[in-house]
Structures are given as C-alpha cells and as structure tokens.
Amino acid sequence: MWTRGLLAALFLVSLGLAQPRTNVRFTLDFAFQGPTAPFLLALDKGYYAAEGLNVSIDRGFGSADAISKVAAGNYDMGFADFNTLIEFNTRNPNNQLLAVFMVYNTTPAAVFTLKGRGIARPTDLAGKTLAAPVGDAGRRLFPVFAEAVGLEASRVNFINVDVPLREPALARGQADGITGFYFTSFLNLRNLGVRPEDMVIFRYGDYTQDLYGNAVVVRRDFAQANPQAVAAFLRALVKGFKDVVANPDEGIAAVRRRDGLINEALERERLLLALNTHVLTPDSRAFGLGSVRRERVERNIRAVAKAFELPATLRVEQVWSDRFLPPLAERRVSGPAR
Template sequence: MKKILKTWIAGAALLGMSGTASWAAEANLILNWTPGADHAPIYYAIEQGWYADAGLDLTANSGKGSGLAAQTVGTGASEFGIAELGTAFVAKSKGADLTAIMVLYANSPLTLYWKKSSGMKEPKDFAGHTLGNPPGDAARVLWPAFEKAVGLEPGSVSFVNLAPPAKNPSLAADRVDIISEFYNGHDAKVAAFGDDLAHLRWSEYGINPYGNSFIVNTTYMKENPEAVATFVSVTQRAYSACVEDPKPCVEALMTAASGLDEKAMYDQWTRVKDLMADKTTTTEGLGFFDGERIQNTYDLIETYFGMEKPFDPAESYTNEYLDGSLKMTAQ
C-alpha cells in the first residue's frame, strides 16, 4: 500500500497538479543550521509551490546544530528535520523517536585544513602539531578512528578549543596548525589562504559515515504516510532539479534568507553536489541509503560516541518513499 501511495504522489508532484491530494497537512522542517546552499532546493520547492500543490504546507525553520534537530524531531516538536546521521543515531539511542528517510550528504563532509608553508604534506606529518576545533566537534570525537586509519600514534596531536568563527583566523595567525571543517565550506578556505591551502577529506582514508540526512518523527510517519510520501517525493524532485540547474534554487535561497553571499552559495552548492554523489545515489537513486554503510556508520558512532540503548540500525532508516528513477549525477 505504501509503495502504491508513494508512486501516486510522486507522479502528481511531477505533473505539477494542484489540488490532486484528497488530504492536506501542515508540517515543520527544522534545518541542521541556518539556511545555506545545501538547503536551497527546499526553499526553491516552497517558492514554486511544489509542497503546497501536493497537499503539504511546509515551513522550514533555522536550526542550531544536528543535536537540536534530532531532539526536536525525536520529541515530535517538528515533523521533519535535517541532522547528521551519527548525531541522529546517538539521539535515537537516548529515546528519540526518529527515522532517516533521505540522505543529503552521502559522503562524509569531515575535512582537515592546514597551510602548505607549515611543511606538513601528509597525515603522518601532523604528529607534534595542534588541531583547533570545538570540544564536541565530530572530528575531535572521531579522531582516534582517523589516527588508526592514517597510522598516527594516539595522542600525537594536541587539541586547541576554538569556536567555529575562530578557526580561519587562528590558522591564519599560526595559533593552531590544523583545523577541521565541513567540505561544503571549502571555497571559503581557498579564498582565505589561496595557494598556501592544503587539505584532506576523511572519506579519502576510508572514514566515510553518512552525513546530513532528512529525518522524520517515526510516530508521525506511521500516522501520516501521505504527508511523509509527499515530503520525500517533492524534496527528492527539488534536489534533482537543483543539480541540473542551481540558478533558480540559489535565487530562491537568497530571497528567503538574508545576509548570504550569492557567490559563496554557488560555490557551496558545487561542493554539496560532490557530497551528494556516491555509488548508491548515482545507481539506486538520489537520496538512497545503503544498508551496509548504515551499519558501518552505526558501528563507528557506537565505538566512539557510545549508544545509551543500542538498536538495530536496519530499522533506523527507510528508502521506501524514494523514487529510483531520479538518479544523482556523478561528480
């Protein structure tokens, strides 16, 4: 029944049919952070009336991190959300009632940056240097996994507590030697450091947990399958459209959110597309999860973050609402 429902709603959305749904619902989506390029397709679909035409009155709300988004969805205070999947798993182990319904960052955005002028060329050169990031930063918590992957001895890097806005200035002033950041902000680093910038992505060394993903309150999903099917169908369609042509999507984002730099949003979107593309999303369908990688993500998070109450990761996600005919373009 769910499969039939999903197919019907996807078809209605693709045709742009208004008033086709025999139901209507209001729902909230809490973002993982303030609006950015990775959210542009959502604002584009809202502006175009795609959600409303399919029966869903969707409101997108700014967030303050994946932890808050996971908690808000997990309690039912927001029906939908975007959260880093590992953070969502930790919240789920603490009782959050949530299910992942579409992956956004199929590749981990974790990236390390340093200056070539420091003399460091590869991970083994990090020994004896300082790394700046916030105490709860995922890169810091998962650092033992990175050390193991690249062959660094435990404790060979010293951490320096830095608030996110202080990362670039601290690296520029040599107050720290390395900083951790998400790859979608790569071009801002290039602009700041030019040819002196060096970087590596954790995914290049086999540490590739799923990143930001769309989540839904599980009870809401069971009670409102039409609304969830509509949300996923329209959202998947919007991201596919923005991969093809980012211009109207960035314009919609700029209209909806103030204080953004247009060029920076185009640059970020280019990096977001890279994060969206993996073997599964380019073959099975845009936004699809791979069961083995779900398990690997769970195992990594359980090892380094801990799970208060372990659960079966196979029951933490679903591809049921996704349309396999919409493939992500390989980057």
C-alpha cells in the same frame, strides 16, 4: 448529464483543495547556504504544498542541535549528520529518530591545516590543537577518522570557537587546524585569502569509505502518525534536487530570498561542490537519490559504535528506513551540476 458530471468533478476537486494540510516543521543543519537550495526551492515552487503539506524551514545550528530539537518535538523533521544520529539513537533508545533520505552519500567532514604547520599526514595531528564549534559534525566524527588513520584521538586537543571564527582561527595561527565540512571550510579559507595550494586537507571519506553524511531525519512518532506526509515531503524534495541540479542559479536565488547578504558566486560554488562531491556519487547514480546500501550502513554503525565507545551496536532498522522513498525511477538524476 454532462453538466451534472462536470459539477460532480468540480465538487470533488473543491473537496481536495479544502482538505487540511499537514504541518511539517523542518530545521536545517546550519545557515541558509548553497547546499540547502534544494529544500528551499521545493518550498518556493510549491512542491510541498502540491503534496498537501504546510512546510516551514528554519536555519540550524549544527547537526547535534538539529537532532536534539527534532527529538524534543520542536521540529518534526530535519537535516542532520547520520553519524550523529547513530550516536544519539544509541544513547537515547526510547527516543530514537529515523533517517529516511540520505542527502550526502559520503561525509563532507574534513580536517584543514596549512603548509608550514608541520602536519603532512593525519598522524602528524598528534599533540596539535584543532578549533571547531562544539556541535560541528567533523569534530564529533573525529574519533572515527582517528580510528581509521591509526591516531589516538585523545592526543589531539580541541578548542571551542563559534562558527564565524573557525576558519579565521586557522588563518591567524590561533589553532593548528580545524574540522569542518569540505565545501564550507575550503571556500571560507579561500575567501580569507588562503591559497588552495597552501591548504592541507584530510577528507574523512578518503580514509574511511563507510561513512555517510547528512540525511533527512524524522521523529518516529511523527513518521508513524503521518507516513503519507513523510513520503510526500521526500517526493517534493526530489523535485527540488532535480531542479537545482539542472539550474543551480535558480537554487541560489531561493537561498538569497532568505539571506539577501550572501555572496552569490561563493554560494553557487559551495552548492556545486556539495552536489558533485557528496550528492551525485556513483552510489546515488546507481541506486537513486536518497538511497543507501545496507551493508555500508552496517559498517557505518559499527565504526561509530567503536570510535565513540557506545554501549550498544544498533541494527540498521533502528537508524534507517527506506519505506518513504519515492520509486527509483523518480529518484534518478543526471549530472554533474554546472
């Protein structure tokens, strides 16, 4: 009897192992850098596979590009700026995406300039020239920032630069300022020899507390057809975040496996800046990783709709769903990351 029961159990286990995995094609918002470590470490440690998923992760080329590629079906899920998603969903009502896990509880977008450029406060940007890639989230969000500080966005000129040339454009005097993520441009400028005390930084989150940052996004049709896969992806990702917070070096090793040329010390610092400034916030500590506050999302939507002069103001359910989040107990995390 015991042998028969054991054989039956082994048979059930083998059936489970034989079940086909759900493919999930995932795009990041940018290159393989420190802040992407939780996604990559979850893959390397088999967390996605243990959830029955076959996950592939590609680098990205900006939030707007990531959202467009997910919407087009090139990817099933992605990592992208929530505000860019609001704009996309408003302009594409028949092809909307959903944010299902808020990673950056505050937007990392910022304007950087240097002392001596005549810019001491945000309104001094009037008549100045900023350099940024076309799809840069900080550039796309600039009208929201301008609205918050009482600046006419049309009075600021933008020039297009490729990502590697953004910070050099500021350091060499080719532009009065740049837009970029705080933890990216700060470290890149410092790496170019710019002293932190010579930087003038306007972090969007210091002027408008309503804006969220990057989130995990998914196509609606994929989420509807594969709700268990979306929930499984988030369970695995939470484990990746917890591991990286507990051991940042392990996360950086996962990044290095994708790009052996990274500056590990720099990327570790970038990771810690992202985690401790934008992920491990009072809200995420109170409500768990990945969560949002509904009233704040509503204000976020209204701010984006006004600044972008969008034709409609979306409901929360048109941009966000918490139905795939793991239970709060699983999403609690201690910190800060060191």
